Amino acid sequence: MAHSTQKRYANTRNITAKAPASVCDILIIGGGPAGMAAATSAKLSHPDSEIVILDKNEILGRKLRATGNGRCNITNTCADGYEEVIAFLFSLGIATKSKERGFVYPVSESAPDVAELLELRLEQLGIKVYKGATVSAVSVVPYCDKQDRPLDGASFNSGISFKTAFTIASIDNDYRMESQALVIAAGGKSAPVYGATGDGFLLARSLGHSVTRTFPSLTPVECGNSELTGLSGVRVRATAKLLKDGEQLYEENGEVQFTKYGLSGICIFNLSRMMRFGKGEGFDNFDISLDVTEGFNLSEWLTAAAKRAVVNRETVDARNSQRSAIEANSAVCENSSYNKLVEVFMTVYKEGLAMEIIRQAGLDYTSNASILTDADVRDKIIRSASDLRFKPTGLKGWKEAQCTSGGVDMHEIDDESFESKLLPKLYIVGETLDYDGFCGGYNLNHAFLSGKRAGEAAAREI
Ligand SMILES: Cc1cc2nc3c(=O)[nH]c(=O)nc-3n(C[C@H](O)[C@H](O)[C@H](O)COP(=O)(O)OP(=O)(O)OC[C@H]3O[C@@H](n4cnc5c(N)ncnc54)[C@H](O)[C@@H]3O)c2cc1C
Structure with a gap:
């Protein structure tokens, strides 16, 4: 104009x-x-x-x-x-x-x-x-x-x-x-x-x-998870759910942005609108759950990754056993060729998110990916990726709210x-x-x- x-x-x-x-x-x-x-x-x-x-x-x-x-x-x-x-x-x-x-x-x-x-x-x-x-x-x-x-x-x-x-x-x-x-x-x-x-x-x-x-309404949500710093800057399509005392209050699908203090994005703003509590209640009563498995068959991917990891382990082990005695001393170095669990998620999730999924599954991201041959391990990861939990500690406040x-x-x-x-x-x-x-x-x-x-x-x- x-x-x-x-x-x-x-x-x-x-x-x-x-x-x-x-x-x-x-x-x-x-x-x-x-x-x-x-x-x-x-x-x-x-x-x-x-x-x-x-x-x-x-x-x-x-x-x-x-x-x-x-x-x-x-x-x-x-x-x-x-x-x-x-x-x-x-x-x-x-x-x-x-x-x-x-x-x-x-x-x-x-x-x-x-x-x-x-x-x-x-x-x-x-x-x-x-x-x-x-x-x-x-x-x-x-x-x-x-x-x-x-x-x-x-x-x-x-x-x-x-x-x-x-x-x-x-x-x-x-x-x-x-x-x-x-x-x-x-x-x-x-x-x-x-x-x-x-x-x-x-x-x-x-x-x-x-x-x-x-x-304040329609605001980013602050979360207590200390691990969030590793996720800061990651954006992912997710179904976000707001739970109060374990009961689901609201769910919306959209892009979630991780920030250094918590979660943001339109679907998170809409969740924030539902975070009301009465006397004797607080943010402690709420949980945010993210399902980041949409549009992707994670189960199939993990099964295939397990097979690749086994082949990789066998190949690396065979190479190691063929080395001369001197070379074998550098096997520590060769260990880095083993497929790590976190690497399975390359091209699926950003590294910070993959590490958080593995952490919430109770696993170690540096583990050899061949642990995926265990169906229990795969289940834990799928459960974690479809129900990643974050604990709200507050709303971002009037400054960033879009509405009262x-x-x-x-x-x-x-x-x-x-x-x-x-x-x-x-x-x-x-x-x-x-x-x-x-x-x-x-x-x-x-x-x-x-x-x-x-x-x-x-x-x-x-
Ligand atoms: C970043 C951001 C993005 C948003 N995006 C959207 C969107 O895309 N879609 C949507 O539906 N909503 C959106 N909203 C919400 C929307 O902007 C508000 O709901 C809307 O502006 C409210 O209109 P209003 O006229 O009631 O109040 P306001 O727009 O706040 O206007 C109030 C006016 O009153 C004046 N005023 C205040 N006190 C006094 C006083 N004492 N004396 C004289 N004048 C006074 C102020 O200067 C102001 O000009 C967004 C809000 C923000 C902050």
């Missing part, structure tokens, strides 16, 4: 210090995908409305720009409301295509393109955007007395009477703003480098909402309009809500869907 990420659009305003409170119809805290969806859908539904987005960052949609490894897995054909999201994105000019497992991407597979396009639409629709504007407080201002009689100043620029207004303030109270409707789209706590650091929860709580316990598990209690939110059941004209959307989905486009789907619905509902109410 021609637009640079740094470009400031015509409607971008700088907050003037100590400015008097300004008013608008719909105020949106947060310019991520949920906030931008709310703003555009509200304006499209009610073109005369005055809509303002405030974002603490200098660039809108910073997290959005990093999604899907920069490719933006924008929704999933299995996600609730996905058709509505696709149609909404299409109406804004975002073309999408679906790929394997229902993953949907913009046709350009560029996350920055999507953020730029959304920002362009905000400008074209006349939505005001204030960047570098951190909202630190929000309250409800009564504009009517108990008999519903308007108090002084109880009308907006549009001249509509109203009973209450939301007022927000910045950290230093150097600006204030009032609105008829308020959308909290300030994200959760995951990947704080992109802007959201949990303010949405504090703001919602200050308006009376409950916030459920929050956990927990948030504003969904029981207090209307699940069609995303309006608060506690305060009329308050809407809470996106990652601030207690919703989190698996990897695969579910979280952006939720951000766009909740933002769109809230924007439309707010536009109807003003």
Whole structure:
């Protein structure tokens, strides 16, 4: 796209210090995908409305720009409301295509393109955007007395009477703003480098909402196995299973990446989402099992390897017995020609992984491969490769999480309009809500869907 990420659009305003409170119809805290969806859908539904987005960052949609490894897995054909999201994105000019497992991407597979396009639409629709504007407080201002009689100043620029207004303030109270409707789209706590650091929860709580316990979700998993350093950097296709107290909770097939602290990869992120525990429980209750035998007949391979190892041993022994006495003294050297157990896995598994499989089978990787003639030994290796165990000791934390598990209690939110059941004209959307989905486009789907619905509902109410 021609637009640079740094470009400031015509409607971008700088907050003037100590400015008097300004008013608008719909105020949106947060310019991520949920906030931008709310703003555009509200304006499209009610073109005369005055809509303002405030974002603490200098660039809108910073997290959005990093999604899907920069490719933006924008929704999933299995996600609730996905058709509505696709149609909404299409109406804004975002073309999408679906790929394997229902993953949907913009046709350009560029996350920055999507953020730029959304920002362009905000400008074209006349939505005001204030960047570098951190909202630190929000309250409800009564504009009517108990008999519903308007108090002084109880009308907006549009001249509509109203009973209450939301007022927000910045950290230093150097600006204030009032609105008829308020959308909290300030994200959760995951990947704080992109802007959201949990303010949405504090703001919602200050308006009376409950916030459920929050956990980092969709993160790499730390494991206690000290041997993991030898595996670091290895990638393997596996079926990963999460067990709690021996019971399987979840399984997914995909690429697993070993790191120096533990396990990573999309299927591991999805496992991390299921690692929740109550009082008295901990990571100790969980195990991760990897089956790395997929698509390969390991049993057949080991049987063939056993035969090769026997032939190899006989050949080396015969060579040794034909040597002169002097040469025979160097037989130690010749021993290195024996086929070692770990070598059997060359071209099957990376060396670090092969050593871990052998270790977990209770065998020595330097043993002569001819031990594979023993069916018990082969069974041990097959069992180990199909159930490699790793002990989680923790999750990688907020810094590397893609999503927040927990948030504003969904029981207090209307699940069609995303309006608060506690305060009329308050809407809470996106990652601030207690919703989190698996990897695969579910979280952006939720951000766009909740933002769109809230924007439309707010536009109807003003
Ligand atoms: C690396 C990474 C990759 C991901 N990839 C995918 C993917 O491919 N598919 C998918 O579905 N999901 C993905 N996700 C998750 C997805 O990005 C989030 O679910 C989504 O961005 C949530 O949207 P949101 O608008 O609710 O919050 P955010 O995108 O976090 O936006 C919140 C906005 O609010 C602003 N804000 C916060 N506090 C304040 C305040 N006090 N005042 C003013 N503004 C404030 C922030 O600056 C931010 O701009 C990924 C996440 C990460 C970290």
